[in-house]
């Protein structure tokens with residue numbers, strides 16, 4: 001027996017070992033379809049295969065042939081990275097872990113069934129939905145002209161090109177809007193404001209970055225960003241809290257606020273409010289809310305048994321981050337493997353040890369970064385995930401060591417997800 | 420602390436831990452596996468890290484327990500791990516430590532001589548490319564700077580607050 005196989009056998013309790021590890025007994029009867037191959041979906045697919053030792057069949061469906069990571073994508077804006085650096089195909093998931101890869105958009109989900117836009121039906125025992133976010137409509141907003149760049153890809157390059165081409169050498173105005181929380185990556189928009197200020201102050205004089213925040217205060221790493229906004233970048237960043245967008249003139253690049261003010265920018269970056277994608281709403285997974293309610297001990301939908309929702313689409317109060325999406329995915333994979341083996345997911349020992357965590361590194365300049373981190377644990381009484389208060393921390397300083405650690409961190413997170 | 424002292428105190432801690440000496444007592448290894456997998460975002464799948472982050476697979480359980488306990492005990496948590504360690508109970512840290520101790524120190528994949536599949540090293544290429552572009556931009560900026568300084572004798576205050 002190879003070392004690898006022996007190691008994996010050791011990890012599985014005797015009761016489950018036979019059915020899970022032998023593979024044969026499960027292969028025929030347990031099939032999982034994962035919809036969406038981002039940070040949550042790719043991790044679920046990988047860990048389901050790895051932890052069941054190939055005993056569970058997994059199909060991963062994504063509308064694209066590769067996932068472009070939002071994480072680190074603000075560094076595309078200043079030319080430090082290119083989208084190719086952040087693109088991950090599914091070849092390792094397929095070749096190394098035996099995940100079946102299907103490229104296609106999914107248009108409907110039900111218990112035991114996933115329907116593609118092509119009309120193809122995939123039947124299965126468990127469905128995992130990991131499709132991230134979609135945006136609210138804003139009157140007049142055309143994101144082909146006014147990019148959000150909050151789902152990485154074409155949008156990121158569009159914003160980068162506008163910054164390069166449409167910002168004048170001096171006295172330019174960059175306007176960005178931050179949606180009402182919860183949105184994906186709490187420190188992300190503030191990080192973007194800092195990077196823009198850094199880009200523009202290298203370009204010339206008199207530039208302004210106007211930040212219109214629908215929230216009443218900075219949502220993450222407040223100490224760090226206040227120091228950056230009111231210190232390092234005080235001549236550039238004009239931060240305004242509690243300002244919501246009413247409409248946008250996409251041709252003239254004007255944002256009209258709910259209070260009726262018109263704010264014009266040479267380049268305008270509107271990030272609309274988020275919710276779970278229409279696919280989840282139409283499939284009955286949101287129950288009239290903005291996000292999909294789930295049981296955080298398994299990530300099974302509270303509304304449709306047998307369908308699981310992980311990552312940004314689900315409704316728990318944990319931060320919407322890629323690190324967190326990966327973390328939740330492992331809880332979900334473990335739960336499905338147990339369910340498939342006929343084991344309880346709700347025994348005391350397991351519940352006492354359900355944790356997730358998050359980490360975000362934020363570049364503040366082109367060579368220095370800060371970070372934010374937190375651990376969440378299950379409150380076994382309320383059955384909700386709650387922050388462990390002492391674990392919440394942010395960097396005392398932005399510096400070049402953090403900047404370098406940011407690349408080690410993302411390299412490991414990307415590998416744990418896609419490789 | 421010297422390596423041997425460190426090992427000794429590691430053993431002492433290990434012996435004082437409940438159940439540590441009697442792994443036969445039913446402890447669900449898949450629960451430990453799930454708990455431990457929450458380190459993998461930074462320390463690599465199964466604790467085999469990439470880049471400069473530390474490998475944790477195959478570490479002595481006592482050492483891991485001690486390291487995490489030390490981080491947890493910091494008066495003024497300074498880095499990510501000081502905060503992360505505060506997120507786990509001693510019992511959970513013991514489970515995590517036991518789990519990683521049960522794995523081989525060397526990644527079986529690496530050992531087999533197979534190249535790690537699908538490199539995800541994004542930084543080096545990007546960084547260098549960027550540095551070059553950056554230098555060019557700096558050069559351009561310097562030219563602008565000279566121009567401006569000739570035009571207006573005002574000092575550029577932009578970098579004043581840089582700390």
Ligand SMILES: Cc1cc2nc3c(=O)[nH]c(=O)nc-3n(C[C@H](O)[C@H](O)[C@H](O)COP(=O)(O)OP(=O)(O)OC[C@H]3O[C@@H](n4cnc5c(N)ncnc54)[C@H](O)[C@@H]3O)c2cc1C
Nearest residue numbers: 036038039040063070106131132185311312320321322323
């Ligand atoms: C600028 C920026 C910076 C960020 N920085 C960080 C950071 O430092 N740290 C961090 O942890 N997080 C960060 N994030 C947040 C992180 O990117 C998200 O939280 C994470 O991507 C969520 O993962 P997910 O799997 O839920 O969704 P996604 O990663 O968005 O994946 C969704 C996948 O589903 C697919 N899909 C969608 N609809 C369909 C359909 N109908 N059919 C088939 N496939 C479909 C998509 O193609 C996509 O591949 C950042 C985000 C941004 C925008």
